[in-house]
Amino acid sequence: MKEKPTSRRDFIKKSALAAAAFTIVPRFVLGGTGYLAPSDHLTKGIIGVGSMGRGHFNYAGTRTVAICDVDKRHLAIAMQQLNDSGVKQLADFRDLIQLPEVDIVHIATPPHWHGIMAAEAARAGKDIWCEKPMTRTIGEGKRVKEAIQQHGRIFRLNTWFRFKDNFYGMGVPVKKIKKLVDSDLLGWPLKVTVSRHTGFDWKFYWVGKENLAPEQVPAELDYDMWLGPAQYKPYNTHRVHQTFRGYWDYDGGGLGDMGQHYIDPLQYFLGKDNESPISVEIDAPQQHSDAVGTWRRIEYTYADGCKIILDGEGKDENIPYIDGPNGKLYPGFLSNIPDLENKLAAFPEPEEQVVDFVEAVKTRQKFALNEDNGHRSCTLVNMGLVALRLGRPLKFDPEKQLFVDDEAANRLVNPPLRGPWTI
Secondary structure: OOOOOHHHHHHHHHHHHHHHHOOOOOHHHOOOOOOOOOOOOEEEEEEOOOHHHHOOOOOOOEEEEEEEOOEHHHHHHHHHHHOOOOOEEEOOHHHHHOOOOOOEEEEOOOHHHHHHHHHHHHHOOOEEEEOOOOOOOHHHHHHHHHHHHHOOOOEEEOOOOOOOOEOHHHOOEHHHHHHHHHHOOOOOOOEEEEOHHHOOOOOOOOOOOOOOOOOOOOOOEOHHHHHOOOOOOOOOHHHOHHHHHHEOOOOOHHHHHHHHHHHHHHHHHOOOOOOOOOEEEEEOOOOOOOEOOOOOEEEEEOOOOOEEEEEOOOOOOOOOOEEEOOEEEEHHHEEOOOOHHHHHHOOOOOOOOOOOHHHHHHHOOOOOOOHHHHHHHHHHHHHHHHHHHHOOOEEEEOOOOEEOOOHHHHHOOOOOOOOOOOO
């Protein structure tokens, strides 16, 4: 890792100490120079402007003032798309989060960077919009949550199905599924199966390649900074950018990519936002130490008997999405409960959520998918990935957020980061 100027490191240390002493609020509530009226756009800086990051440019109520990427080609494409010469271009995320003109930091990098960047942005007094998965490990999620709450920041995780759009194969918004679950018409405990037959593709094309041959690093890429906290591996085209998801150091294959999209809404409608499963079981081929492979089945069990089944094989074409002692729910919101729609109409609607991030930032209200429930649903993803890497069932303590009597599993909760990076 190339050394950065001392002043930059000193700034981060000083800003962390200062932020610990008081809550930093957005510029628009402070008045004076740079004041933004509440009706005006908030400013944002985007870290990672590959194809995913460029999708963050046009969110309503915000204006991009800075972008950051370790690939000069990404920066050039982004500037062309923005068509605004006033936008600052940076190569180091620490420079972006220090900019006083930035209200919100968007993080659209590979997941191995999410934890460090989110925690540092919180310490610098920025609100945060982060891509999924929230963090690559359970331990990083805990520390991001602590940093967000210690410094009074507003956090949004970028998966939206708990509050917006039809939910894949179910054909209805999650709100309607939650209303059904809350009604107790299906009974309790419930078993939910997530498979291609219930409308959820696990994207098993996100697998890594074993024994990658070293290649020349492209001139436009700062590969050492791209790796950041990940252990050093020789550069290969397949290791970076669009195909990074196939390597344990950066993500977790199809489960890392889609898991929080699929599982977070499920956690919400089961009412599990404040707890975690007590066990996870795995059925999968033995995994390579570097390259992510596929899996057949992952099963989570909660203390009350509820189960979540991630079905990678798709063995049962007729499996219900939700299976309860009193009824079943199938894709398309079909059910074996007679006259379900009329029965459901008698029950109250789920509690409203804060689903406008700009409004959440301006009013300092917790966003619908935040550092608390986002960390819990990301923990589900990461529990599955730890079991997959080790190839065996695991017991989990939801309060301590550690695996029970399993040193090898807990090493993957808090794996070492490559120096000088810490979180």
